[in-house]
Amino acid sequence: MIEMSWIYGLLGGLMIGGAAALFLLVNGRIMGASGILGGVVDGTGFSTLAERLAFLAGLVGVPALISMTAGAPATHLTDNLILVILAGLAVGAGTRMANGCTSGHGVCGISRFSLRGIVATLIYLAAGMATMAIARHLLGLI
């Protein structure tokens, strides 16, 4: 049985990959969300600031336009602000420490058969699944 959300997933995935391909072939850049933002946040990417800010403007602005015209999808993010803050801190520090997240290591790294990208993806998937097993099924936190 094929569910609609899988088809939307595949379609959205093709758009994400298309965006990464465009950014690579036209701008010569790796489309990694944490790296593009991180370089703005800590100043290490100031030499390419305009390009980074333009990318981020598209990333925030286009979904804003879509959600205003077609309706906003629910994010179902937890109301537990302590959990939200802890998770945000871990995602921010972890992705900068590892030099990449799901888009950089995952989409761009795996597709060029980069060992670092493949290993990073396997590790954050395993860590995520272990966290989910402990936090949801053992502790009942999420």
Added chain:
Amino acid sequence: MRALFAFLAGGLFGAGLLVSGMTDTTKVQGWLDIFGAWDPTLAFVLGGAILPMLVAWRVATSRTAAVLGTPIPPKPEPLLDRRLIGGSVLFGLGWALAGLCPGPAMASLSYGGMQGLIFFCAMVAGMLIWHLAQRQLLAKAT
């Protein structure tokens, strides 16, 4: 030109994240919840995103530079260090707790409510904390 195409790539990335359902934290947490009601959508998203990038990397490696003149980023050395592994563990932990990674956190800023904004701010803070901690470590080492 660089900024224009960066905006287009960012916009397509954001639209793809919205369409794929990846800004819905229950979909991401469902994918990580292998002991619960497992949701395979993320596999379709990642698979769909890797397809265009497989082609893009083939094209990229046959050229010396991208269309706008930037050299194609070289493949990183296959170095698996403590930073890559530790950072990926930390990222996976935060990813599971909230169900958001950096791309979707930014794509959903306009419709993710106050919790989404708080997650984004914590993520930026995490990036800064890592940056400062790393400088401290470097200063100690020399």
